[in-house]
Amino acid sequence: MKIGLLTSGGDCPGLNAVIRGAVLNGIISHDDEFVGFRNGWRGVVEADFEEIVRHDVRGLSKQGGTILGSSRTNPFEGEGGGPENIQRMLDDNGIDAIIAIGGEGTLTAARRLVDEGGINVVGVPKTIDNDLAATDYSFGFDTAVQIATEAIDRLRTTADSHGRCMVVEVMGRHVGWIALHSGMAGGAHAILIPEQPKTIDEICEWVESVVDRGRAPLVVVAEGFTLEGMSEAHSHKGLDAFGRPRLGGIGELLAPMIEERTGIESRETVLGHIQRGGAPSAFDRVLATRLGMAAVSAVHDQAWGQMVSLRGTDIEVVSLQEATGALNHVPASRYDEAKILFG
Ligand SMILES: Nc1ncnc2c1ncn2[C@@H]1O[C@H](COP(=O)(O)OP(=O)(O)OP(=O)(O)O)[C@@H](O)[C@H]1O
C-alpha cells in the first residue's frame, strides 16, 4: 500500500518516533510505500508531499518536533479542500490511505473526512496536554511533565534563597494534567487547573500558610485556569490560525495579585513552548513508536475512522467518534487527592 503521513496541530515530542515506527513497520511487515504530507492538512489540500524511504527515518525517534512540519489548516477549506478534492488528489497520486497524527481538532477533521467523504484515514493521538479521551496517555505529555518538573525544582532553590513566592505557568488549555503531575512531582504548595476555578483569597491562604511554616511558596498554574468569576481563560495574545484565543499570561496576572494581598514578594515564570521542544522522554519514544507501528496495522485492517490508543499497557483501536466526543478532564477525585498537600 502507499500510505500518506501527516502531523497537524501544535507539535509535540514523539511525532518523529511515530513516523519512524509507522515507516519501519510498513516497510518490514507489508512492503508499503510512504509519503509525508508537508505541514499537516495543508499538504493534503495543496498536494504537497514527498516520498519517505527507510533512510529518512534513521535515528528519528529521539528527535523533537516533526520532520513533516505542522499547521492548523482546515482540510475542508481552500481550493483543494473538502472530501471530493482530497479523494481525487489521493487517486491521482496512488495514495491508498492517510495516517493523521494530531490532537482533538486534527482527529475531528479526520473523522469528518471519513464520515462525510469516505476517505481512508486512521488517527494517532498526540498532545502534550493529555486532553484526548479514549487513550490513557498521549505521547508528549510525559516529556512536558519532565521539563516542567525540572523547571519547578530549579525555581524552588531560587525561591528559597530569597523567601519569595514563585508562580509557574504551564500549558494546559482545557485540562490541568501537566500542572497536576508536574506540581505533585515538584512538591508545589498550590496547583491551579482549568477544571477547578478558585478565588484569589483561597490561593493567598495557601501561600500564607506556607510562609507561616518558614517556606517559600510555589504555585503551579495551568494557562487555562480561571479565577472564580472569570468567564473565560486569560488571553492577551490575539487568536490562533483557527480563530481561538491564544492563551498564556495568567501567571503574570496572579503573581502581582498575590504580592499585593499578602505582602510576600512574588515572581512568575511562563514555561511556554519549552514544554513542547527537544527530545522526547524514553516513555514517549516507546509509546509513539508503538502507536506508529499499530497505525500501519490498522491501515491494513482497513480500520477507517479509528484511532490507535494506549489502554493500560496495550495498544488498542478505538473509534475517532469516541476519541473526539469529550475531553479527558482531570477528575475531581485526582484534584482532591493532590489538594491534601497544598498550603
Ligand atoms: N470540526 C472541525 N472540522 C474541520 N476541521 C477542524 C475541526 N476542528 C479542527 N479542525 C482543523 O484541525 C486543525 C488542527 O486542530 P487544532 O488546531 O485544534 O490542533 P490539534 O490537532 O487539536 O492539536 P493541539 O490542540 O494539541 O495543538 C485546526 O486548526 C482546524 O483547521
Ligand SMILES: O=P(O)(O)OC[C@H]1O[C@](O)(CO)[C@@H](O)[C@@H]1O
Ligand atoms: O502556540 P501554539 O502553537 O498555537 O500552541 C499553544 C497551545 O498548544 C498546546 O500546547 C497544545 O494544544 C496548548 O496547551 C496551548 O494552548
Ligand SMILES: [Mg+2]
Ligand atoms: Mg486542539
